[in-house]
Amino acid sequence: MRIVVTGATGNIGSGVIAALSADPRVEAVVGLARRTAGRPPPKAEYVRADVERDDLVAHFRGAAAVVHLAWLFQPTRRPERTWRANVLGSLRVFDAVAEAGVPKLVHSSSVGAYSPREDDEPVTEDWPTHGWPGAAYTREKSYLERYLDAFEHRHPRLDVVRMRPGFVFRRGAATEQRRLFAGPFLPGSLVRPGLIPVVPDIPGLRVQVVHTADLADAVHRAVTRPVRGAFNIATGPVVDPRFVADLLGARTVPVPAxxxxxxxxxxxxxHVVPASPGLFDAVMRLPLLDTTRAQSELDWRPRHDAAETLKEFLAGLRSGAGSDTAPLAPDRHRLHEIFTGVGRRP
Structure with missing residues (x-):
């Protein structure tokens, strides 16, 4: 069994590569990425390829499945740029999967694809996926859900799986996620118990998280089992401001949204932070996820709860943790890229 993974060097991609490589039934894993990476796990190889412009059919031929994870979060100030990479690039992936005759496509969607919640009752996979129109991320995820609806009708023999996780964290991705969403002005070393006295208690703010390794396990199961359709992936308990305050030994202070x-x-x-106000609006409207289908059809159970996941992530922030791929590199390696031009995209 040969599996191809796009976006192989990011937070989710590196976890999926490791999970697939550990399966004796998987003979080879090919990780596609825009930039070169460090040494892959056994049975895996990294190949430089861009989903926007390179020939993907040649990479996909003979694969038992393609796992599509490639995604560009920034720049939020240039939505046309992320649209080209995330939407048009994804359409090229989907069409190449069909042309290459790959029998299974596993696409990384998101809780952000779901329509705004009406209450705190967890939603199942049949909840509408119209997203929140005010943020590029949710618009793009929702658009791809609509495209896949039609794609499945055109290719009924191709098994399409849509993974819809909550927020995905692990230690090795902490520095990358700080750069993506908080920017360079939040020192990770300050995010420790005792140094943050208060946490804003924003009414209605609650989200779900999942550890990268647990999401990778779910993707691995979706690849190797005869399943199709959507799967919600998240762990408990639900994370709200009081939950975060308890982790940091802080108190909450009511603050209007x-x-x-x-x-x-x-x-x-x-330009102090890269995360847009539209993204904040989207987060405030996310539904909670019912993961019953993943548990029953994938036999999936998270090994990390929300507290473990966030504690590991916060420890990574404090230590400036990263990994040996370009997207996950610690800040000192990113500064080298900035000043030398290595890894820049034309």
Missing amino acids: AAVRAVVGAAWRL
Whole structure:
């Protein structure tokens, strides 16, 4: 069994490569990435390929499955740029899978593809996937759900699986995620118990998380089992401001959501943070996920709960943790790229 993974060097991709490589039934894993990476696990290889422009059919031929994870989170100020990479690049992947005759496609969707929640009742996979229109990320994830609806009708013999995880964390991705969403002005060393006295208690803010290794395990199961359709992936308990405050030994202070949005908007306009106010709006409207289908059809159970996952992530922030791939590199390696031009995209 030969499996091809796009976006192989990111947070989720590196976890999926490791999970697939550990399966004796998998003979080879090919990881496609825009930039070269470090040494892959046994049975795996990294190949430089861009989903926007390179020939993908040649890489996909003979594969038992393609796992599509490639995604560009930034720049949020240039939605046309992320649209080309995330939407048009994904369409090239899907069409190449069909042309190459690959029998299974596993696509990394998101909780962000779901329509805004109406209450705190967890939603199953049949909840509408119209996203939140005010953020590029949710628009793009939702658009790809619509495209896959039609794609499945055109290719009924191709098994399409859509993974819809909550927020995905692990220690080795902490520095990358700080860069993507908080920017360079949040020192990770300050995110420790005792140094943050208060956490804003924003009414209605609650999300779900999942450890990268647990999501990778779910993807591995989806690849190797005769399943199709969508799967919600998340662990418990639900994370809210009080939950975070307890982890940090802090107290909560009530703050209106409108005030937080105003601060985020001002910081985004001043280029202090890369996360847009539209993304904040989307997060405030995310539904909670019912993971019954993943448990029953994939026999999937998370090995890390929310507290373990976030504690590991926060420890990674404090230590500046990273990995040996370009997207996950610690800051000192990213500074080398910036000043030398290595890894820049034309």
